[in-house]
Amino acid sequence: MRLHAIRKIRSLFVVALAAAVVAGCAAVKPEESVREPLVPPEAPKVAPSPPTAVSQEQARIAAAYGGVYEKPDLSSYLNRIADRLTAASDRPELRYKVVMLNSPLINAFALPNGSLYVTRGLLAVANDSSELAAVLAHEMAHVSARHAMQRADEERKAVLVSRVVSDILQDQEGAAVALARGKLSLASFSRAQELEADRIGVQNIARAGFDPYGASRFLLSMGRQADLRSAALGQKPSQPGLDFLSTHPSTPERVQLAVEAARQIGAPGVGERDRDAYLTAIDGMVYGDDPSQGFARGRQFLHPRLGFSFFAPAGFTFENGSEALLGVAPDGRALRMDAAKLAPGQTLEGYIAENWVDGAAPGPVEKFQINGMDAVTLIARGRDWTFRFAAIHYGPDVYRLIFAARDLTPEVDNGFRQSIQSFRRLSQAESDAARPLRLDVVRARPGDTEATLASRMAFQDRAPERFAVLNGLAPGEPIRPGARVKVIDE
Known part of the structure; x- marks a missing residue:
């Protein structure tokens, strides 16, 4: 979430109310989903001036995804797998470098220069070497097949056609139709690229000696993780076929096609999985939000770096997004938190009076104090939604908490007010004590079940359910004594 002033707040809760399903490259490219902490970390140093376009893009990606995640043994392991895949590929002359990003998002993508990016979130979902190899091979296929350049050409064609219709034929309506058709064609083109990358990737991991069914297992785990996230946010799980116009194929479709590609190579059981080596490599990895970016523990959100904390109303789940901290409840209530700065000479009352939600009528401004900090709040009523807007002056910044409900009953508004009143400074001891969650690999003891390990x-x-999805286990699947499994602890 960037610290910046916004004069008018538009569509605050579109993202919160329709939060995207977690996905990988596989579903989100870096330019489409960029996640940052409340205060972005310094971008990694790039080549000396003048920087190249690629180095600028590398710096932007690293900063947007919380920086580079440092775990030397894991980094070496990932790059050894990439080297093995490169040697077995159709273009062994290409060179790749795997960079880990400090983000809980499930994502992977590649730059044309051979930089392969994988997030911590993706590494946590994978369960063996062949699953990781499938992800890397898929991204390598995008590079070797020059998909980025092909997509750019298609995008230029779509825009060019619409401009010709609009500017030369002077047909605005026809231009809109042409652009819409171009986007449909582009969506289909992107889907075809993803499926081609899947097919090439399965073939490549098999040539490198990995289990070709690793791709389908990872895609299945990714889909289950997305459904689990949707359930936690009170949303319906994604349904096969409903995302036909998305830029990537639905997970069920990709799983089916990945299995078919693997069957052409051999029956299940061929190739290397090496689960132990993979689990050893990721053991101790940070899981979820890094405290330097702010993190949630249940309904509480803490930001040790900025030194504040507050509680969401009952029933909310947090999403630490790119532009703001978002929260949603199963009944449709939503919240957004971001930060801004006052203009010289501007008061909190003046600020909040100029920054309500577009299309909503603001009520009177109420001044009060929260734990020694000046604050103001007002209600803004729109046609379908009612908003409770609060601005809190903390240090040089103004923190904005915006709550939304379709029916702002006294009970609901009381929950919003209690959340606002919970905003407070963290003590130095509290900030120092903040620790990230970590992924620990443990051995199942005799008698251990899904429930005992989940505890x-x-x-x-x-x-x-989280334990089963994290370990790629079917619901109720028995756990062999001595088996190594992933758990998340502090």
């Missing part, structure tokens, strides 16, 4: 997780909500 060791640092989650109370849906713990057994």
Whole structure:
């Protein structure tokens, strides 16, 4: 979330109310989903001036995804797998470098110069070497097949056609139709690229000696993780076929096609999985939000770096997004938090009076104090939504909490007010004590079940389901004594 002033707040809760399903490259490219902490970390140093376009893009990606995640043994492991895949590929002359990003998002993508990016979130979902190899091989296929350049050409064609219709034929309506058709064609083109990359990737991991069914297992785990996230946010799970116009194929479709591609190579059981080596490599990795970016523990959000904390109303789940901290509840209530700066000479009352939601009528401004900090609040009523807007002056910044409800009953508004009143400074001891969650690899003891191992997780909500998805286990699947499994703890 960037610290910047916004004069008018438009469509604050579109993202919060329709939060995108977690996905990988596989579903989100870096320019389409960029996640930052409340205060972006310094971008990594790039080549001496003048920087190249690629180095600028590398710096932008690293900063947007919380910086580069440093775990030397894991980094070496990932790059050894990339080298093995490169040697077995159709273009062994290409060179790749895997960079880990400090983000809980499930994502992977590649730059044309051979930089392969994988997030911590993606590494946590994978369960063996062949699954990781499938992800890397898929991204390598995008580079070797020059998909980025092909997509750019298609985008230029779509825009060019619409401009010709608009500017030369002077047909605005026809231009809109032409652009819409171009976007449909582009969506289909992108889907075809993803499926081609899947097919090439499965073939490549098989040539490199990995289990070709690793691709389908990872895609299945990714889909289950997306459905689990949707359930936690009170949304319906994604349905096969409903995302036909998305830029990437639906997970069920990709799983089916990945299995078919693997069957052409051999029956299940061929190739290397090496689960132990992979689990050893990721053991101890940070899981979820890094405290330097702010993180949630249940309904509480803490930002040790900026030194504040507050609680969401009951029933909310947090999403630390790119532009703001978002929260949603299953009944449709939503919140957004971001930060801005006052203009010289501007008061909190003046600020809030000029920054309500477009299309909503603001009520009177109420002044008060929260734990020694000046604050103001007002209600803005729109046609379908009612908003509770609060601005809190903390240090040089103004923190904005905006709550939304379709029916702002006294009970609901009281929950919003209690959340605002919970905003407070963290003590130095509290900031120092903030620790990230970590992924620990443990051995199952005799008698251990999904439930007993889930009880060791640092989650109370849906713990057994989270454990099963994290480990790629079918619901109720027995766990062999001595088996190594992933748990999340503090």
